[in-house]
Amino acid sequence: MPTPAEIIAGGWRSHIFHAIDGHPFVIAAPAKCGCRTVIRFLLRASGVDDAPLTDHQAQQHAHECTRLSRLPEAERLARLERGPVFAVVRDPLSRIASGFADRVVRIRRARRNAPMFDAIRAPGHDPDIGITFREFVHYLATTRDQDLDPHWQPVAHVLAGSEFDRLVDLAGLPGLLQELDAAHALRANPPSYRPPRTGAPWEGPALTDTDSGELRRRGIITPAGALYTPELEALVLDRYAADVELANAVRLPRAG
Secondary structure, three states: OOOOOHHHOOOOOOEEEEEOOOOHHHHHHHHOHHHHHHHHHHHOOOOOOOOOOOHHHHHHHHHHHOHHHHHOOOHHHHHHHHHOOOEEEOOHHHHHHHHHHHHOOOOOOOOOHHHHHHHHOOOOOOOOOOOOOHHHHHHHHOHHHHHOOOOOOOOOHOOOOOOEEEOOOOOOOOHHHHHHHHHOOOOOOOOOOOOOOOOOOOOOOOOOOOOOHHHHHOOOOHHHHHHHHHHHHHHHHHHHHHHHHHHHHHHOOOEE
């Protein structure tokens, strides 16, 4: 397991840690774990008007304003050691369904998906056709952590080697940001909780074996209820067992 110093020196995971000048706290927000909410909140706390920014533009500003990776290595490590350090985690069933909806269905020609498509179907597979959710889950179940895209790498893998003062889930994230806003007089308009779209009820036919390209053409936002079978739920829960433990830890009473 890497130490905090090795994580910061290597840089490959330090992009998930966010902090702003003049305030001691650090927030780790892995992909598909409220990272957009955290970034926009911290941009506002830094005096950046995020309202006109697209998500991509907000991510670009994060490189300059919020990501711990913008700081010299020694300062990054010192910020992690001083803390407080918080981390956002997520139920893997929700996170994987959201990753499929946002990063496979909605994004038409994401270059980073090409290796996955090639591994699942065949080299040079047409991204306009895409893959099914069943194929996606079986790919996740048989691929090493380090070979997965950050949007579906296990959260436990990404956070390994770091210590946190508190874990929160998506439902608890707004409360954490409200606490930080009040404690540090940030005036950053912390958000209220909005349930993930993938948690919406679904009464239509199962979409487990429908190609992502077809879902895109039909304009379907794929809720988890349309995607999972008992077999696929079991596969995800087994593959992401460490993430299930993290999500369960959020629900335990806080010490002190």
